[in-house]
Amino acid sequence: MGKAQVSIRVALADDHRLLLEGLAQALNGIPDIDVIGTAVDGADLIELVAATEPDVILVDIEMPGTSGLAALAEIRNGPPAIVVTMHADQEHRSRAQAVGAVGFMSKSTPLPDLAAAIRAAAAGESLMNDDAETILAMHQDPVLSAGAAALTAREKELLGMLASGVSSTDDLANRLFISQKTVKNHLASIYEKLDITDRAQAAVEAIRLGLRRDPDD
Amino acid sequence: MGKAQVSIRVALADDHRLLLEGLAQALNGIPDIDVIGTAVDGADLIELVAATEPDVILVDIEMPGTSGLAALAEIRNGPPAIVVTMHADQEHRSRAQAVGAVGFMSKSTPLPDLAAAIRAAAAGESLMNDDAETILAMHQDPVLSAGAAALTAREKELLGMLASGVSSTDDLANRLFISQKTVKNHLASIYEKLDITDRAQAAVEAIRLGLRRDPDD
DNA sequence: TGCAGAATGGGCCGCCAGACCCATGGCGCA
DNA sequence: TGCGCCATGGGTCTGGCGGCCCATTCTGCA
Numbered sequence: 001m002g003k004a005q006v007s008i009r010v011a012l013a014d015d016h017r018l019l020l021e022g023l024a025q026a027l028n029g030i031p032d033i034d035v036i037g038t039a040v041d042g043a044d045l046i047e048l049v050a051a052t053e054p055d056v057i058l059v060d061i062e063m064p065g066t067s068g069l070a071a072l073a074e075i076r077n078g079p080p081a082i083v084v085t086m087h088a089d090q091e092h093r094s095r096a097q098a099v100g101a102v103g104f105m106s107k108s109t110p111l112p113d114l115a116a117a118i119r120a121a122a123a124g125e126s127l128m129n130d131d132a133e134t135i136l137a138m139h140q141d142p143v144l145s146a147g148a149a150a151l152t153a154r155e156k157e158l159l160g161m162l163a164s165g166v167s168s169t170d171d172l173a174n175r176l177f178i179s180q181k182t183v184k185n186h187l188a189s190i191y192e193k194l195d196i197t198d199r200a201q202a203a204v205e206a207i208r209l210g211l212r213r214d215p216d217d
Numbered sequence: 218m219g220k221a222q223v224s225i226r227v228a229l230a231d232d233h234r235l236l237l238e239g240l241a242q243a244l245n246g247i248p249d250i251d252v253i254g255t256a257v258d259g260a261d262l263i264e265l266v267a268a269t270e271p272d273v274i275l276v277d278i279e280m281p282g283t284s285g286l287a288a289l290a291e292i293r294n295g296p297p298a299i300v301v302t303m304h305a306d307q308e309h310r311s312r313a314q315a316v317g318a319v320g321f322m323s324k325s326t327p328l329p330d331l332a333a334a335i336r337a338a339a340a341g342e343s344l345m346n347d348d349a350e351t352i353l354a355m356h357q358d359p360v361l362s363a364g365a366a367a368l369t370a371r372e373k374e375l376l377g378m379l380a381s382g383v384s385s386t387d388d389l390a391n392r393l394f395i396s397q398k399t400v401k402n403h404l405a406s407i408y409e410k411l412d413i414t415d416r417a418q419a420a421v422e423a424i425r426l427g428l429r430r431d432p433d434d
Numbered sequence: 435t436g437c438a439g440a441a442t443g444g445g446c447c448g449c450c451a452g453a454c455c456c457a458t459g460g461c462g463c464a
Numbered sequence: 465t466g467c468g469c470c471a472t473g474g475g476t477c478t479g480g481c482g483g484c485c486c487a488t489t490c491t492g493c494a
Contacts, residue, residue: 015325016236016303016323016324016325017324017325017326017327017328018236018240018301018324018325018326018328018331019233019235019236019239019240019324021239021243021327021328022236022238022239022240022241022242022243022244022328023235023236023239024239024243025239025242025243025246026238026239026241026242026243027239029242084235086233106233107233107234107235107236108232108233108234108235109234109235110234110238111234111235111238111239114235152469152470152471153470154470154471162417162421163421164421165413165417165418165421165422167414167415167417167418168414168415168450169450169451170450178471178472178473179472179473179474181472181473181474181475182471182472182473184451184452185471185472185473186471186472187451187452188452188453188454189470191452191453196382197384197385197452198384198385198416198417198451198452199415199416199417199451199452200379200382200384200415200416200417200419200420201382201384201420202417203417203418203420203421204379204380204381204382204420204424205382207421207424369439369440369441370440371440371441372440385480386480386481387480395441395442395443396442396443396444398442398443398444398445399441399442399443401481401482402441402442402443403441404481404482405482405483405484406440408482408483414482415481415482416481416482
C-alpha cells in the first residue's frame with residue numbers, strides 16, 4: 001500500500017490496428033498499466049514476448065497467419081495471457097483455456113473490466129473459474145440459441161469440419177474415423193437440434209457459433 | 218494556416234467497447250480531433266447524432282439491433298460518415314456507399330490513416346473515389362481469392378442468401394424471382410469459380426468473403 | 435458490326451443427401 | 465440395477481443436388 005507501485009507491463013496483439021492502437025493508448029492512460037509493445041499477428045507476438053518479457057499478454061484469437069491461440073500454444077509457460085475475442089462463447093473459451101490462457105473476455109467488455117482483468121492476471125490470479133464466471137457471463141455474445149447448447153461434443157466437432165469447408169459425407173467420415181452412416185446420423189441429430197435441414201445451413205450456424213476449426217487439426 | 222484551429226467533433230459507434238473506448242481515447246489524443254460521444258448500437262447512434270450534431274460520424278457496420286448501415290440510412294443528410302468494418306471488401310463498400318457514407322476503412326487500418334480520413338471527411342471531401350482508392354487498397358483484407366473476383370453480381374447475391382441460411386433451390390429461386398434451373402446454373406458457375414463442389418462449401422466461402430446479407434432485404 | 439459474357443431458361447441423368455426405421459455397446463447417474 | 469443419453473452402425477427409399485449439354489436475349493465493348 002505504501003510501497004512504490006510499478007506499472008504492469010502489457011504486450012498487446014491484434015490484427016485490427018484501430019483496436020490495437022486505440023486500446024494501447026487507452027491502457028497507457030491507466031496509471032498502473034503500461035503497454036510495452038504491440039503485435040499484429042501471432043509470429044510478431046512470439047518475438048515481442050521473447051524480446052520484452054511482459055507481465056501480461058493480451059491477445060486476439062482471430063489473426064492472419066499464426067493465430068492468437070497458436071501463438072499462446074507456442075509460448076507456453078510465459079507470462080499470463082488474457083484472450084480477447086469477438087466470439088465469446090464456451091467453445092472458444094475452452095480452447096483458450098487449453099493453450100493456457102488465464103483470462104477470456106469479449107471485445108464487448110467495457111475497458112475498466114479489462115483493466116481489472118489485467119491487474120488480476122498480473123497478480124497471478126486465474127479468471128477462468130468461479131466468481132469471474134458471472135462477470136464474464138454478462139459480456140458473452142448473446143447469440144447462443146437454445147438448441148446449440150444441446151449439441152454434443154461429437155456434433156460440435158462435426159460442425160467444426162463443416163464450417164471449414166469439409167462437406168461431403170465421405171470426407172467427414174474419414175476425418176472423424178467413423179462410418180458414413182454415423183456421420184449422417186450425427187448430422188440428422190444436428191439438424192433437429194438447430195432446426196435446420198441441410199449442410200449448407202449447418203455450416204452457416206457452425207460459423208455463427210464460432211465452432212470453426214482450422215483444417216490442420 | 219494562421220487561423221485558430223477548432224477541433225473536429227467526432228461521434229463514434231461500435232458494439233465492441235474495447236475498440237470503442239480505446240479508439241475514443243486514441244482519437245482524443247490527436248490535437249485536432251475531439252470525440253464528443255460514443256454509441257454501442259445504431260439506435261444509440263441516431264440519438265447521439267441528433268443530440269450532438271457532430272462534424273463527422275465514425276460507425277461500425279456490424280452491431281446488434283440496428284446496424285451501422287441501417288443507422289446511416291436513417292440519418293441521411295446528416296454529417297459525413299466514415300464506415301469502419303472488419304470486412305473491407307467491395308461488397309460491403311458499395312453498401313456503405315449506398316447509404317451515403319463518404320469513407321470506408323478496414324479495422325486493419327493504422328490510426329494515422331483513419332485520422333487523415335476524418336480530416337478529409339470534415340473538410341467535405343469524399344474518400345470513396347479515385348486516389349483514396351490506392352490507400353484503401355493497401356488496407357483491404359487480403360482474403361479475396363482469385364476466383365472470388367470473377368463472381369458476377371447475381372452470383373454474389375445468391376451467395377449472400379446462402380450465407381444467411383437460405384439453402385434450398387426452391388427458396389433461392391423464390392427470393393431471387395428466377396427459375397430453379399437458373400439458380401442451379403448460377404451455383405454451378407460459382408462452384409467452378411471458387412473451386413468448390415456444393416452449397417455447404419459455398420456458404421462457408423460466402424461468409425468468409427463477407428457476402429452475408431441480412432434476411433430482411 | 436460482331437463477339438464475349440451475363441442472366442435467363444430447358445432437359446437428362448447418376449448419385450448422394452436427408453428422412454425414417456432400427457440395433458448395440460458404453461457411460462453416467464439415480 | 466436400470467434408465468437415459470451418446471456414439472457407433474445398418475437398411476431403405478425418395479427427392480433433390482450437381483454434372484453436362486444446350487438455347488435465347490441483352491448488354492457492353494472492341
